[in-house]
């Protein structure tokens with residue numbers, strides 16, 4: 001498999017705090033790669049660095065063979081790298097379809113083409129029946145899926161999902177897991193930040209673990225679940241015994 005994303009020695013300092021410290025990782029094309037770790041470990045900062053929302057203090061980001069360090073988010077999006085936000089932020093007074101069409105205009109200025117891409121993204125996220133309702137009337141699970149749909153409508157090669165399952169009940173988590181697997185089946189690479197370990201362990205191909213801004217482990221889900229260091233800083237012994 002080819003590498004689609006390489007993060008090399010990335011660091012981000014906020015004043016005296018090293019939020020991300022000399023972090024490297026490789027994401028292979030077509031995989032689901034999870035980033036896990038305790039609160040404040042630096043996962044969201046890493047997403048912000050990779051997706052161009054904040055500049056790194058040091059290090060490089062290579063996407064699809066190109067150095068994209070310091071590239072702006074809209075440029076990365078047009079190259080095929082897009083992310084969602086932990087806090088959903090739809091245009092609440094607009095319909096679900098119109099919200100998703102915003103993403104659909106990434107590679108076209110034709111309304112009919114953008115609408116078609118948006119409709120496809122709504123099908124994948126199982127929101128097609130909600131296309132015409134206002135975003136403010138969607139429940140949390142639907143709003144999370146709307147975030148994903150907006151990103152999908154940009155036709156990404158790699159989508160970065162920031163806690164899309166947080167706050168959902170078990171049935172909704174299962175629904176979103178299925179959608180994430182469907183996205184993978186479309187050939188789109190996925191990097192996912194998630195705290196719900198059952199979900200992470202069952203959908204991920206590879207997992208990278210962060211603690212205090214540094215990588216402390218990486219590997220297949222079963223390797224991570226059995227790693228004594230990961231158990232001690234994050235998973236806890238209850239999970240390991242499950």
Ligand SMILES: Nc1ncnc2c1ncn2[C@@H]1O[C@H](COP(=O)(O)OP(=O)(O)OP(=O)(O)O)[C@@H](O)[C@H]1O
Pocket residue numbers: 014017019037038039040041042043044045046
């Ligand atoms: N803009 C900022 N200015 C100063 N400190 C920041 C900034 N953004 C993040 N931090 C700090 O950097 C560290 C890493 O935060 P980050 O949000 O990346 O962690 P996280 O792993 O995503 O946590 P969570 O799981 O709670 O979302 C934290 O100590 C946080 O307080």
